Amino acid sequence: MSADLHRITTKRDFDRSLIEAIHEASPDGILVVDDQGMIVSHNRRLFEVFDIPLEALPGDHGGNLSGYSEQAPLALAMDRLEAPEAFLKRTQELYDDPSMEDHCELSLKDGRTLERFSKALWGNDKRYLGRVWFFRDITPRKEVERKLEVLARRDPLTGVANRRHFFELSGAEVARARRYGTSLSLAMLDLDHFKQINDRFGHSAGDRVLINFCNDVATLLRESDVLARLGGEEFVVLLPGSDPDGAFQLAERLRGHAEKAIVEEGESRIRYTVSAGVASLTPDDASIETVMGRADDALYAAKAAGRNCTRHEAPR
Numbered sequence: 598m599s600a601d602l603h604r605i606t607t608k609r610d611f612d613r614s615l616i617e618a619i620h621e622a623s624p625d626g627i628l629v630v631d632d633q634g635m636i637v638s639h640n641r642r643l644f645e646v647f648d649i650p651l652e653a654l655p656g657d658h659g660g661n662l663s664g665y666s667e668q669a670p671l672a673l674a675m676d677r678l679e680a681p682e683a684f685l686k687r688t689q690e691l692y693d694d695p696s697m698e699d700h701c702e703l704s705l706k707d708g709r710t711l712e713r714f715s716k717a718l719w720g721n722d723k724r725y726l727g728r729v730w731f732f733r734d735i736t737p738r739k740e741v742e743r744k745l746e747v748l749a750r751r752d753p754l755t756g757v758a759n760r761r762h763f764f765e766l767s768g769a770e771v772a773r774a775r776r777y778g779t780s781l782s783l784a785m786l787d788l789d790h791f792k793q794i795n796d797r798f799g800h801s802a803g804d805r806v807l808i809n810f811c812n813d814v815a816t817l818l819r820e821s822d823v824l825a826r827l828g829g830e831e832f833v834v835l836l837p838g839s840d841p842d843g844a845f846q847l848a849e850r851l852r853g854h855a856e857k858a859i860v861e862e863g864e865s866r867i868r869y870t871v872s873a874g875v876a877s878l879t880p881d882d883a884s885i886e887t888v889m890g891r892a893d894d895a896l897y898a899a900k901a902a903g904r905n906c907t908r909h910e911a912p913r
């Protein structure tokens with residue numbers, strides 16, 4: 598072998614080893630497929646992310662599927678997916694149109710989520726060579742995102758919906774009530790003389806009262822009702838499908854329940870009461886805020902009437 602040829606061959610071997618090493622070092626499963634649907638290269642991680650044992654793949658490949666059709670691994674991967682039909686359709690679209698890139702998430706039947714990225718490969722002469730696919734297991738990131746989403750919607754003390762989430766949900770409920778011509782009411786609830794509870798029993802006892810109150814209310818609501826903490830000791834219950842009378846009755850039930858509740862905190866047995874104001878959506882209401890404004894006025898009337906009672910919005 599001439600010195601030149603030796604140098605070229607050595608360089609080629611080096612390049613090949615380097616590409617293989619990069620493939621194996623990748624955190625992503627990598628698959629390169631040529632324009633005829635044959636596998637050009639892949640790494641071991643590809644089968645790990647899909648949880649496909651190499652023995653499940655037909656042929657005498659010894660773990661290296663280069664030169665094999667991608668059909669068998671594709672079928673096994675589809676078997677792992679929640680939505681194999683959509684995956685296949687999208688994959689076909691990408692093969693049909695090399696100009697398309699893809700970045701999507703794939704849900705697996707085992708509960709994990711993979712991120713897929715795909716791009717066409719072009720030669721120096723602008724010839725289409727095939728496609729490269731990257732698959733990354735993003736399950737831990739998705740779990741963190743899911744937890745953050747829950748936290749962003751919940752009041753940290755009581756676990757009920759927070760103000761922001763209440764407005765998101767009520768927007769959808771107002772739209773639904775208008776579309777189907779159904780009733781929508783709400784009750785504003787405010788614990789009475791809550792400052793005195795804090796002053797007498799301590800702030801953490803006050804916290805316990807708020808938590809107990811929310812837990813008790815939750816047991817009395819329908820699944821479609823939404824309890825939210827607007828702030829401090831002020832709460833709102835959104836009541837889809839409830840007319841003014843139904844909403845009033847429910848608010849009274851919540852009030853009566855609170856009146857009987859006893860919260861035990863150390864040696865203390867704490868009793869508390871709640872005032873409520875009720876209002877219902879009308880065709881004139883532009884949004885839930887105006888309904889809340891009337892319910893707030895009714896709540897103020899309940900406080901003025903001596904507390905521990907429920908008031909309807911004023912007739913108009």
Ligand SMILES: Nc1nc2c(ncn2[C@@H]2O[C@H](COP(=O)(O)OP(=O)(O)OP(=O)(O)O)[C@@H](O)[C@H]2O)c(=O)[nH]1
Pocket residue numbers: 754787788789790791792793795799800801802803804807828829830900904
């Ligand atoms: N323990 C506890 N107290 C809170 C929390 N948020 C607000 N508060 C207290 O709730 C009390 C509300 O007091 P006020 O607005 O005067 O109302 P109130 O004493 O309930 O009187 P009325 O509403 O008029 O019956 C204040 O003392 C706040 O410090 C909380 O998360 N935990």
